[in-house]
Amino acid sequence: MSLAIRSFVLGVLICVCVSPGRAEDTYRQQMKGLDEQVQEVKSDVLSIAAELNQLEEKLLYPSNTHLAVFVALAPDETFRLDAVQVQIDGQLAAHYIYSFKELEALQKGGVQRIYTGNVATGQHEIQVSLNGKLASGQDYAHTERVPFDKGIGPKLIGVTLAGPNSGKPAIDVGDWH
Amino acid sequence: MNRTRHAIPKFLLVALFAAGTSPAAEPAASNLRDLYFGEALYQAYQGHFFEALERLDAELAQHRRVDEPQRDSLQYHIGQAEFSVGDFELNYRMHLRAGRAIRAVLEGNVDESVRNEAAFRLARIHFQKGQPDDALEALARIHGKIPEAIRNDIEFLRANVYLALGRPADAVEVLKRLQGAAGLSGFSAYNLAIALLQSGHPADALQQLDKAGQVTGDDPASAAIEDKSNMVLGRLMLQSANFERAQRSFDRVHLEGPYSNQALLSAGWAYASAENYERALVPWNILIQRDVTDSAVQEAKLALPYAYGKLNVYGRAATLYDNALVSFGDELQKVDASIRSIREGKFLKVLVREEIKQDKEWVVRLRTLPDTPETFYLTDLMASHDFQTALQNYLDMEDLHKKLLAWQASFDAFEDIIRLRRANYEPLLPTIDAQFRELDSQIRLRMEQRDNLDKRLQAILIEPRPELLATADERIAQERIRALETALAASTDPRAAALQVRLQRLKGVLTWTLRTEYPQRLTEAHQHLRALNQDVAVLKARYDSFVRTRQAAVHSYEGYDLPISRLRTRVREALTQVDTLVARQGQLIETVAIAELKARGQRLEVYQTQARYAVADSYDRATKTQAGGGF
Numbered sequence: 081m082s083l084a085i086r087s088f089v090l091g092v093l094i095c096v097c098v099s100p101g102r103a104e105d106t107y108r109q110q111m112k113g114l115d116e117q118v119q120e121v122k123s124d125v126l127s128i129a130a131e132l133n134q135l136e137e138k139l140l141y142p143s144n145t146h147l148a149v150f151v152a153l154a155p156d157e158t159f160r161l162d163a164v165q166v167q168i169d170g171q172l173a174a175h176y177i178y179s180f181k182e183l184e185a186l187q188k189g190g191v192q193r194i195y196t197g198n199v200a201t202g203q204h205e206i207q208v209s210l211n212g213k214l215a216s217g218q219d220y221a222h223t224e225r226v227p228f229d230k231g232i233g234p235k236l237i238g239v240t241l242a243g244p245n246s247g248k249p250a251i252d253v254g255d256w257h
Numbered sequence: 258m259n260r261t262r263h264a265i266p267k268f269l270l271v272a273l274f275a276a277g278t279s280p281a282a283e284p285a286a287s288n289l290r291d292l293y294f295g296e297a298l299y300q301a302y303q304g305h306f307f308e309a310l311e312r313l314d315a316e317l318a319q320h321r322r323v324d325e326p327q328r329d330s331l332q333y334h335i336g337q338a339e340f341s342v343g344d345f346e347l348n349y350r351m352h353l354r355a356g357r358a359i360r361a362v363l364e365g366n367v368d369e370s371v372r373n374e375a376a377f378r379l380a381r382i383h384f385q386k387g388q389p390d391d392a393l394e395a396l397a398r399i400h401g402k403i404p405e406a407i408r409n410d411i412e413f414l415r416a417n418v419y420l421a422l423g424r425p426a427d428a429v430e431v432l433k434r435l436q437g438a439a440g441l442s443g444f445s446a447y448n449l450a451i452a453l454l455q456s457g458h459p460a461d462a463l464q465q466l467d468k469a470g471q472v473t474g475d476d477p478a479s480a481a482i483e484d485k486s487n488m489v490l491g492r493l494m495l496q497s498a499n500f501e502r503a504q505r506s507f508d509r510v511h512l513e514g515p516y517s518n519q520a521l522l523s524a525g526w527a528y529a530s531a532e533n534y535e536r537a538l539v540p541w542n543i544l545i546q547r548d549v550t551d552s553a554v555q556e557a558k559l560a561l562p563y564a565y566g567k568l569n570v571y572g573r574a575a576t577l578y579d580n581a582l583v584s585f586g587d588e589l590q591k592v593d594a595s596i597r598s599i600r601e602g603k604f605l606k607v608l609v610r611e612e613i614k615q616d617k618e619w620v621v622r623l624r625t626l627p628d629t630p631e632t633f634y635l636t637d638l639m640a641s642h643d644f645q646t647a648l649q650n651y652l653d654m655e656d657l658h659k660k661l662l663a664w665q666a667s668f669d670a671f672e673d674i675i676r677l678r679r680a681n682y683e684p685l686l687p688t689i690d691a692q693f694r695e696l697d698s699q700i701r702l703r704m705e706q707r708d709n710l711d712k713r714l715q716a717i718l719i720e721p722r723p724e725l726l727a728t729a730d731e732r733i734a735q736e737r738i739r740a741l742e743t744a745l746a747a748s749t750d751p752r753a754a755a756l757q758v759r760l761q762r763l764k765g766v767l768t769w770t771l772r773t774e775y776p777q778r779l780t781e782a783h784q785h786l787r788a789l790n791q792d793v794a795v796l797k798a799r800y801d802s803f804v805r806t807r808q809a810a811v812h813s814y815e816g817y818d819l820p821i822s823r824l825r826t827r828v829r830e831a832l833t834q835v836d837t838l839v840a841r842q843g844q845l846i847e848t849v850a851i852a853e854l855k856a857r858g859q860r861l862e863v864y865q866t867q868a869r870y871a872v873a874d875s876y877d878r879a880t881k882t883q884a885g886g887g888f
Contacts, residue, residue: 107849114647114841118350118838119350125835128664129307131827182299182303236292
């Protein structure tokens with residue numbers, strides 16, 4: 081009996097392994113067919129997104145008033161960035177609290193667009209504040225105010241943040257074209 | 258043994274080391290010259306590949322449109338950007354499109370090392386798409402300078418391509434050179450064993466598998482490849498009735514890991530095949546304590562009493578068969594409940610749960626959720642590549658569905674903005690335009706005057722004419738003198754001669770002043786013109802600013818009807834397509850899941866029948882043995 085059981089068990093396993101093969105192939109073919117259609121739709125939606133972005137930019141942020149502020153971390157930064165606040169001409173423009181994933185993306189060299197808005201041509205002032213924690217556990221906060229000139233083209237401002245021991249400015253506000 | 262023979266082909270799959278599929282070696286912030294490229298990377302690093310592609314596609318399209326691309330900030334990262342597009346597309350499961358950007362790099366005027374990296378990436382895409390011939394063709398384009406970081410990856414890919422093309426002997430040559438290569442050790446050792454086996458060198462293959470099974474690494478991938486080597490070696494040994502070596506191989510598999518249950522089961526069979534049933538009890542006793550939905554655990558529930566039976570412990574065997582019978586009955590109910598639950602659509606609802614999507618190990622986590630019984634039997638299925646692709650496509654389509662719905666709603670908001678802007682500007686513009694026309698004509702007149710002055714001054718520089726720099730009083734005086742001269746010429750008055758002398762004197766004074774003050778006046782005139790130019794520049798700036806603002810006012814509500822209407826149609830059509838695909842993809846996932854559950858159910862039914870028969874037989878033997886004075 082025991083031998084019979086074992087042979088039977090093994091036999092069943094083989095049957096079970098073999099019999100769904102054809103069905104699996106059919107499913108695989110169906111999945112492949114659907115996968116190709118999914119890829120086509122993705123391509124189509126990406127092209128819609130591109131057109132929509134252009135429309136949105138033209139409608140909401142025309143180039144003569146367009147202002148975008150970007151945040152990056154200086155290379156090899158180890159401090160934990162918790163939040164960044166941006167004020168334009170004394171008005172709160174953005175207050176962002178970072179998740180672990182976002183902070184990791186910044187540490188790898190990614191750049192976050194923290195604010196997109198409109199300002200008139202002429203002289204303005206941007207104030208950037210950062211809040212975070214150093215490796216020692218100590219709180220780290222800094223604020224910087226920088227004047228900037230808005231011309232007739234879109235204005236891109238890059239803000240690079242660094243820790244206190246990096247030998248770099250804590251908040252470096254740069255002009256990008 | 259039959260079991261081993263049938264199981265082996267599934268195990269003889271090469272190990273694929275997915276090196277470099279994530280965006281790697283990106284620029285540090287200090288080196289970054291294009292903020293939008295940095296933004297695309299920011300999205301990609303978070304796994305938001307749709308957003309990353311959206312950003313980078315737009316940036317690349319703009320770069321290609323500019324007249325002088327070499328002055329565009331993306332030019333500094335163009336090679337990397339083209340590579341990244343391919344990577345993002347691969348990560349977003351758009352294999353059909355993925356090679357396009359990389360091919361562009363390959364065919365562009367780029368450095369040799371960049372071209373070689375592009376060829377490698379293209380080959381990798383072809384290989385992932387199941388096109389080994391094309392992959393080999395792409396690899397053949399690699400010549401000369403090769404970036405050090407990808408040198409081993411290229412050779413590893415080449416070996417895998419040879420294996421896929423049924424050229425194991427060529428793969429062996431390549432893989433031999435890769436033994437000990439950093440980061441590939443376990444993978445290259447295992448693949449070399451498979452290549453040796455396929456090229457008809459079983460003895461060398463077994464030796465190599467033994468080596469691969471002892472390559473230790475800290476990461477889970479290395480541990481998995483080590484276990485896989487030991488499993489394959491163990492099964493080959495079982496097949497060739499070398500039970501002792503089989504046992505040793507199975508014993509080397511980690512007790513916790515994806516192969517642990519199969520290893521425990523196989524170790525038991527290795528001992529049982531050597532008729533060492535007492536030792537077989539050890540792994541099987543461990544195994545039956547584990548998750549009962551696992552197929553190895555279920556098989557162990559029958560194998561364990563079988564071993565006790567062999568040891569003539571029929572009473573224990575009967576009890577264990579009894580337990581197995583109850584367990585299989587419970588599991589069958591669970592399978593039925595799962596099938597019902599899937600038919601009610603609960604499986605798909607579980608799969609799209611947000612908290613699960615946040616977790617990398619979400620397939621595993623599904624089992625820990627108390628209210629998801631429909632997933633208990635499907636973890637293996639869900640971990641398979643095809644099912645994962647189908648599932649990810651389903652999730653991607655769900656995501657696109659949400660995006661398209663949001664976009665559809667935003668069109669109403671856009672139209673509202675446009676309507677409000679039109680209502681604000683249209684009544685104001687006629688008055689503003691009328692005022693502007695008046696000012697414009699004045700400005701034009703003044704500009705003409707200024708131009709005339711400029712011309713005169715330029716002419717004076719060539720041919721000095723002091724009278725042109727006379728003051729208004731002087732000009733009046735000159736006119737009066739001329740009038741008096743005319744009058745005196747016609748006069749017969751005897752005092753006329755004296756008056757003419759006086760007039761000549763006055764004329765002389767005027768001429769003297771104009772001539773002597775000429776250099777000073779000319780300098781002042783130029784100074785005044787420069788001052789006027791500054792005022793004109795301010796005026797022109799204001800004028801241009803007004804024209805731009807005026808144009809922007811109109812552009813803020815004119816010319817959007819057609820694009821919005823076109824986009825509305827495209828979004829509506831895409832939404833229909835997405836909804837159809839979501840339904841079809843969901844249905845297919847459910848069908849496959851139900852088919853898997855049915856197969857598991859059938860197997861359980863067979864186990865149940867067998868246990869039912871065996872329990873009676875064991876009780877019978879136990880009774881007989883007892884009656885005979887035995888156990």
